[in-house]
Every structure is written in C-alpha cells, then in structure tokens.
Amino acid sequence: MPLGRRTEDADTGAGVDSGALTRIRRWTATVAVLTTLAVGCTTGGGPDEGSRPGERTPAPETSEPGGGGDGPVLAVKIDNVRQARPQTGLDAADVVYVEQVEGGLSRLMAVYATRLPSVVGPVRSARETDLELLRQFDRPTLAYSGAQSKLQPLIDAAPLAAMAPGKAPSGAYFRGADRVAPYNLYLRPAALKPAPKPGGLASTGFEFGAAPEGGTVTRERKVRFPAARFTFTWSADQKKWLVAMDGTAARTAEGKRLAASTVVVQYVAVRDSRFHDRWGNVSPFSETVGEGSAVVLRDGRAYDTRWERSSAEDGTGFTTAEGKRMTFAPGQVWVVLVKA
Template sequence: MTKRRKWIIGTIVGVVVVAVAALAIVLTQGPHGQPVPPAAPSQPSPSAGPVFAAKIDNVAEARPQTGLSSADVVYVEPVEGGLTRLLAVYFGSRPDVLGPVRSARSSDIGVLAQYGQPVLAYSGAAPEILPALRSASLVNASPAEVPGAYFRDNGRPAPHNLYVHPAGLPGGTPPPADSVPRFGPVPTAGTPVSAYQVRYPAASYDFRWSPDSHRWAIFADGAPLSTTEAGRLDAATVIEQRVDVRVGEPGESGAVANSPVAQTVGSGEATILRDGQRFAATWNRPAPQSPTRFLTTTGDPLPLAQGPVWILLTAKS
C-alpha cells in the first residue's frame, strides 16, 4: 500500500470517529442543551414491593402535607366543589408519617384495581361507598380497622389534621409485575417546553422544568407545593390523563351530592411531560385489573422518566 493511500484511509477514519463523537454529544443533550442522564431500556421498576396507598387532603388548610416526597406515583383526582385530592401510591418503602388523610371515593377503587391487592389508608367514606370499598380487591386500613395507627395533630384545624403511621398498617402484597410504571429512554417526538398548567374548576397545577434538578417543580394554586419532611415537591414525569368523569356520587360523609368519579378503565388522550419535553400520547386500560399503558400517537410504547410520577386525572373535553 502506497504512503498516499495510507494517508487517505487514515483521514477518512479520523473524520468518521469525529462525526460519531459529535453525534454522541448531541444524543446525550436534552431539548435545552442540558445533559441527559443515561437511561435504561424500558422496564418496570425492579424493586416493587407491597403496594401501599393513601388518600391525602389537598386544600390550602392541609398544606404542607407530610410523606408525599417518597411516593412512587401520585394521582390527582377531582372531587366535589371543583377541588382535588391526592392518591399517593408507594411500591415497597413507606414514609414514617403521612397525611393529612381524608376520605375515599369510588375513583380510588378504580385506580387501585390495577395494582393487585394494595393497602389503602383513608379516613372513612360516605355510607353508600363503604360496601364497594369493603368488597374491592384492597386491604381497608382506615381508623375503623386500624385505629392505633392514626393520630390527630392538634396544631391544625379538623378535619385537616388526621395522620397515619404507615408502619402500623397491614403489610400488603406486591403488585403484578406489569402494573408498575415502565421507565426508559426519552422518545424522539417530543416538543421542548419549560412550563405546563392543568386546571380544575376550583384548583390549578403548574409544572416548571428545572434543568438543574432534571425534574418538574410542582405548584398548586399558584404556590410551590412542599412537604414537611423534604421541602419542595417535584416529579420526573407528569401525565395529564383525560378520562370520562361521571357525577352523582355522594361526597364527604354523604353530605355533598354530585361528587365526580374518574373512569380510569377505557382509553383516551394524554399529555406526558418528561426530560423538558411534552409528548402527545394516548392511554389504554381494557379492564380494571389491566395496567394502564401510555403510547405515542403512532402506537409505540411511551416510557416514563425514572423517578416520581404524577398523574392528573382530568375530564375529557
């Protein structure tokens, strides 16, 4: 081989190496130029343990809450008066204290059916709903069943002052392997976005992307949402899941009529936020025991970012 030919081949190889390195840099940057941490292939959380869930108050008098920072999934559910409550779900580890705990709704039964037989902490329910709660595939863990696990914080006004020691509740069982969130690399069809808002009739949520923490900072009704144990709350993935909502269920202790019930079995549209991007998506859950699957608009699986997931159940337009 002549010296000139060797020189040409060496030059071509050098150009290819530089191009590959440049492409690698591009592929490891987010939409705003920030580094993206390496992502594992789409897979469920390998550490999912017994499922514990709790219904958490979310009006101004209940904030800041306690124990939400360690939740794996937080559902925002519509309730009467245009307000919302939270259903916090934990796969394995539980916080030392959690609350304020409030009453359950039929929406909780529908959401939790996909997680096998979870333990549910709640303060009570309207008399008309109690039979459904007791016959559902979950472990009822209200003060009626486990009074010793609950206590009142006299520094807060009732009814926003009931707390629970989750360690004092039954252990529960692990969820079906395919029901926990599936995490994976960021898809390619997202739109860069730094803020996103979800509104309910009498409540609002804002999510603001932080390149430094690589999380979405959470604001409720215009103020940062925080917890007593960890300060500001944030999420790795935020999902607005648009569902059918029916009304007519008794609300708090049966005193308020026309409480909304989110129908989480079926299909519909969704918006997913992760890695500083917004993704148009769809969701599908054919039966109560089926996991909820999120897909791109072309039907491909849409994995979530590793970390806390917030799912806001809103009414279809």
C-alpha cells in the same frame, strides 16, 4: 344562613357555604384548645385508636416497610385544600394520583410501592374513583379516614385491605397538634405493615426507560380543575418537574419542593357518581378504564400520547403519536386525571 362561595366541608370534604365553614372552623379551633382528648375520625365512625392528644407531626424519615401485609402497595388518600398543605410524606410516594372531588376541588392518592415514610398525611376520605384505580394492584392496602355511608359497602367488598382508623391497628393513626380537624389526621404506615414488594408498580402498565424520540421542548405545563390548578415547571438542575398548586410552590412539611420525574396529564371522562354528600353535592367519578389522550412530561419535553386500559384489573398503557410505547423517567410519577 347567608350563602357564600361553595368550598370544602370540614367534615366530609364536600361543598359547603364559606360562611358556614368559617363558623365550623371557629368552633373546631375552640374545641381543639379546650379538649385534652384526641379528636375522633370525622368520617370513620369513632375515635382514632392509639392516638394521643396534641402530638406534633414527626418528620417523615423514610424507612423500609415492616412486612406482614397481603398486597404489593400501600395507597393513602391525602387532602389537598390549602388548609391541608404542606402535606407530609408525599415526596416518598412512587405514584401520586390527582382526582377531582366535590366542588371542583382536588384530592390526592399516594401510592407507596418501594419505601414507606414514617408519617403520611393529612389523611382524608375515599371516593369511588379510588376503587377502580386500585383494582390494577393485587390486594393493595388503602388507608383513608372514612367514606360516604353508601360507598363504604363497596369499599368493604373491593379486593383490597381497607384501613380506616376504626379498623387499623392501635397507634396507626394520630391527630397532630399543629392543625385543627379534619386537617390533622396522620398515618404511621409501618403500623399497618403493608409490605410493599419489589415490582409493585409493574401492574400499572408504566414502563420506565430512556426517553423516546420526539416530543416538544416544554418549560411549563398548567392544568386546571374547576376549583383547583396545578403548574409543573421543568428544572434542568434537578431534572424534575417542580409542582405548584393554586399558584403556590408545593413543598413538604420540611420545606422541600415537591417534584416529579414524570407527569401524566390524562384526559378522562368525569361524570356524576351515584354518591353525594349530606347537602346533595354529587361526587364526581373519573373513568380510568377505556382510552383517550394524554400528555406525558419528562426530561423537559412534552409527548402527545394515547392511553388505554382494557379493564379495571389491567394497567394503563401509553403510546406515542408514532405508535411506540411511551416510557417514563425513573422516579416519582404524578398522574393528573383531568376532564376530557
């Protein structure tokens, strides 16, 4: 097999040669045309329950949660390669975590604490980093497409409600008709009834309020992963940071620009985890327990801060250079976990 650039694998989200990926995409597209059945979850161990073939992705109208779950938040793993964009329902998240995965690419974990969109996706597989991040919440619900076989027991043992397609209620997941697998798996959050509760973000350690003194006037901030890049540009009109990914403006499925009220560029240790894909590519693990530096963007200014998280059960506190508590602007928060 001729070797090409390593990129995301169509089945596992890990690195694979670009030539092989091209052949996989052609094969997948052919199957998508010929089959009249919904495609099964690529990492979840079985077909999607309640999915119907050729569904068009509905518009993600935000609605109140249904009730009946244990924890205060719903976390959804969302793909972030070019084939997965534009994402659906991402603008309704309270917090968006950006983490590094195999091949230096990025993946998102959207946390919903106050409202639920009608549809979220495309949903992809979980990583070990997610488990440490989610320990700060009380029995959160994690929606994901599946996981590496040796990681799955850790997910099952974690203090959360794991909702992959094989465990979710009928109709929670479906395959959209506008994309090929694995970029077309979507979630109807109301079917999970995770019941976000008021104050669900309190355990994060985030404090919202008026901007502290200081900071540096900033129009734009760029963040680079080995194989992904993000740009956050201040919009005085919207009073938010407009998001661009890999040089392209990030939008919702309806064409709305993705924008954050606060952006946290959090510098963390990124090391090899114990897990790898079938080709031997090691999954990186971003350490979010400990301490380090961070840059917080809000209100058109950048604040140099320190972050500290004593244990996985604790939230993360941010302190300004003057030793005061860093406050966030009300609205969506993006936390970009980048290698220190």
